[in-house]
Amino acid sequence: MTRAPSDAAARPAIDARALCKRYDDGVRRREVVSDVTLAVAPGTLSVLRGPSGSGKTTLLGLLGGMIAPTSGEVSVCGEPLSRLRDHHRARARRRLVGFVFQDLALLPGMSLTENVLLPLVPDGGATPAQRAYAEALLARFELGALADARVERLSGGERQRGALARALVCAPAVLLLDEPTAHLDGARVRDVIALLAALRDEGRTIVATTHDPRLADDPRIDRVLDLADGRLVGDAPRGPATPD
Amino acid sequence: MKRHRALLAHALGALVRRRGRNAAVAVGLALVVALFTAVLFLGDALRAEVEAGARHVPDLAVQRLVAGRPALVPTDAARAVAAIPGVRTVTPRVWGYLYAPPISANVTVLGATGREALPPAVVAGRALRPGERGACVLGAALADALGVRVGDEIALAGNAGADAVRVLRVVGTFHDASALRTADLLVTSDTDARALLGVAEGFVTDLAVALSTPDEARVATDKIARLIPGARVVDKQRLRRAYALTLDGRSGLLTAALLPALAALLLLAWDRLTGLSEAERRELGVLKAVGWEVRDVLTARLWESALVAFAGATVGVLVAYVYVFVAQAPGLAGALFGWSALHPPLRLTPQVDAAQTLALVAGVAVPFIAVGLVPAWRAATLDPDRALRGQA
Numbered sequence: 134m135t136r137a138p139s140d141a142a143a144r145p146a147i148d149a150r151a152l153c154k155r156y157d158d159g160v161r162r163r164e165v166v167s168d169v170t171l172a173v174a175p176g177t178l179s180v181l182r183g184p185s186g187s188g189k190t191t192l193l194g195l196l197g198g199m200i201a202p203t204s205g206e207v208s209v210c211g212e213p214l215s216r217l218r219d220h221h222r223a224r225a226r227r228r229l230v231g232f233v234f235q236d237l238a239l240l241p242g243m244s245l246t247e248n249v250l251l252p253l254v255p256d257g258g259a260t261p262a263q264r265a266y267a268e269a270l271l272a273r274f275e276l277g278a279l280a281d282a283r284v285e286r287l288s289g290g291e292r293q294r295g296a297l298a299r300a301l302v303c304a305p306a307v308l309l310l311d312e313p314t315a316h317l318d319g320a321r322v323r324d325v326i327a328l329l330a331a332l333r334d335e336g337r338t339i340v341a342t343t344h345d346p347r348l349a350d351d352p353r354i355d356r357v358l359d360l361a362d363g364r365l366v367g368d369a370p371r372g373p374a375t376p377d
Numbered sequence: 378m379k380r381h382r383a384l385l386a387h388a389l390g391a392l393v394r395r396r397g398r399n400a401a402v403a404v405g406l407a408l409v410v411a412l413f414t415a416v417l418f419l420g421d422a423l424r425a426e427v428e429a430g431a432r433h434v435p436d437l438a439v440q441r442l443v444a445g446r447p448a449l450v451p452t453d454a455a456r457a458v459a460a461i462p463g464v465r466t467v468t469p470r471v472w473g474y475l476y477a478p479p480i481s482a483n484v485t486v487l488g489a490t491g492r493e494a495l496p497p498a499v500v501a502g503r504a505l506r507p508g509e510r511g512a513c514v515l516g517a518a519l520a521d522a523l524g525v526r527v528g529d530e531i532a533l534a535g536n537a538g539a540d541a542v543r544v545l546r547v548v549g550t551f552h553d554a555s556a557l558r559t560a561d562l563l564v565t566s567d568t569d570a571r572a573l574l575g576v577a578e579g580f581v582t583d584l585a586v587a588l589s590t591p592d593e594a595r596v597a598t599d600k601i602a603r604l605i606p607g608a609r610v611v612d613k614q615r616l617r618r619a620y621a622l623t624l625d626g627r628s629g630l631l632t633a634a635l636l637p638a639l640a641a642l643l644l645l646a647w648d649r650l651t652g653l654s655e656a657e658r659r660e661l662g663v664l665k666a667v668g669w670e671v672r673d674v675l676t677a678r679l680w681e682s683a684l685v686a687f688a689g690a691t692v693g694v695l696v697a698y699v700y701v702f703v704a705q706a707p708g709l710a711g712a713l714f715g716w717s718a719l720h721p722p723l724r725l726t727p728q729v730d731a732a733q734t735l736a737l738v739a740g741v742a743v744p745f746i747a748v749g750l751v752p753a754w755r756a757a758t759l760d761p762d763r764a765l766r767g768q769a
Contacts, residue, residue, distance in 0.1 A: 194762045224668070241394075242394035251663075252669075256380070
């Protein structure tokens with residue numbers, strides 16, 4: 134690893150305290166995430182590992198301000214997302230957090246470029262610099278030739294890289310990915326891990342959920358957090374860049 | 378502004394992506410608006426025709442009945458009526474109906490004495506000169522039906538008992554705007570009219586009475602009834618009230634005609650209220666997930682709905698205009714106004730109340746847009762992950 138500790142390392146990129154998320158459907162109450170306290174250092178690549186139904190995706194959503202916690206607090210880069218009103222939270226999320234969904238959530242009928250530029254629409258659309266950045270991202274992810282292709286015509290791998298480009302188009306400090314290696318073959322998994330490690334090396338904070346040992350056991354992962362029944366049951370820092 | 382431009386561009390893209398559904402909704406709206414607007418246009422056109430006609434109706438028209446049948450009025454009666462206080466002028470008129478075999482219909486023949494209130498603007502040719510014989514001015518529709526133009530001659534056979542055939546040169550035609558009054562009208566000299574209608578000198582068909590104030594009508598009517606045995610006095614104000622009653626009666630039918638349109642509008646609204654498709658819900662979830670605020674989602678949705686609504690409404694208004702004023706409202710006019718049996722056919726003059734039309738468009742489009750925002754608001758106010766999972 135070539136990264137050096139910085140001043141920003143003093144403040145966690147993601148700081149979650151006593152996070153809880155309960156769902157109440159009127160018949161029964163389910164606590165999906167229970168009392169999770171967690172600090173993720175800037176410029177690290179962490180993995181949230183756990184079996185299906187362990188609450189990984191919900192915790193990822195809570196960390197990224199995508200889901201409002203029932204109790205507890207979460208801050209991203211010092212911004213108290215859980216305390217912000219909906220519109221301020223959306224704006225902060227757009228600025229600070231890139232999110233790649235398990236099903237990628239690309240909009241069919243739109244071109245890859247249109248999908249990538251989607252987060253910039255509420256700000257009045259992409260500036261020339263932002264458009265150039267988006268084109269550079271697509272080129273970097275070997276999607277330059279497919280920029281105008283409709284997303285439903287792309288392969289699974291191309292769509293995943295497209296979703297990653299969309300998550301990065303606002304140049305967020307934090308990147309959250311839900312099961313980024315699900316349904317990928319071995320070579321593709323290696324590509325994805327290499328890409329994530331490269332983004333981490335550029336200073337981004339990355340958290341990915343997985344139950345895939347090919348990702349969780351990779352030596353380039355800085356930290357593995359184990360989740361079971363919504364509780365953090367294991368925390369294994371591996372590299373020198375982890376804060377604890 | 379930049380934000381709205383970007384959201385509008387996104388909405389246009391969404392419109393194209395969901396073109397099938399949006400086109401269906403726009404067509405539905407267009408049909409509803411077309412039906413509403415057609416009825417509005419028809420009503421306005423009819424009211425305008427009635428109003429245009431009423432402007433030229435005398436305050437009182439004095440006719441005479443003998444044994445329940447119309448009879449001629451002695452010209453001398455005009456002097457007696459003119460002496461009644463409150464009466465400004467009295468104009469003896471010679472007019473009647475003449476059957477015209479070429480069009481299998483009656484023509485209204487009016488003798489011009491130069492003193493009566495003639496229909497407005499002669500658009501082609503000229504008006505009759507005082508005392509000019511062997512000439513006539515026709516309603517545009519009548520001229521069309523007879524296939525004659527200014528400069529042509531027409532031959533008319535007089536009513537039974539009247540003089541022989543009269544040949545009249547067409548010197549002018551009346552404006553379409555007075556169609557209700559002039560559609561079947563032929564104005565000729567008093568002498569020619571008498572010859573055609575068999576009205577002897579010393580008699581007229583009726584007396585057109587102008588009053589100093591309309592309030593005198595009742596008193597003047599009573600006095601005329603005492604002066605002329607068998608007099609029937611037609612009061613302009615009462616005539617207007619009769620028109621109003623007739624239109625009100627027809628408006629009941631119009632309302633009935635609107636019910637299917639209202640039902641269609643309600644169905645469309647219901648579809649909008651409950652009808653976010655799975656794909657639409659998911660799209661809203663994605664937008665929220667990538668950082669759109671609720672107001673961004675709603676604004677984009679507003680633009681999309683507004684584009685559909687106003688496109689549909691505009692097409693609806695255009696269809697209604699063409700249907701009413703170009704196609705002359707086939708079906709609706711005959712069913713509701715009953716003039717389709719008139720000869721020559723009455724051509725409706727375009728009467729468009731822009732404010733009323735805009736209000737109608739807004740009245741349909743605005744609720745449609747508002748109703749469309751309800752499910753979007755429901756989806757947009759959820760956490761992005763719930764919206765993505767289609768829990769809106």
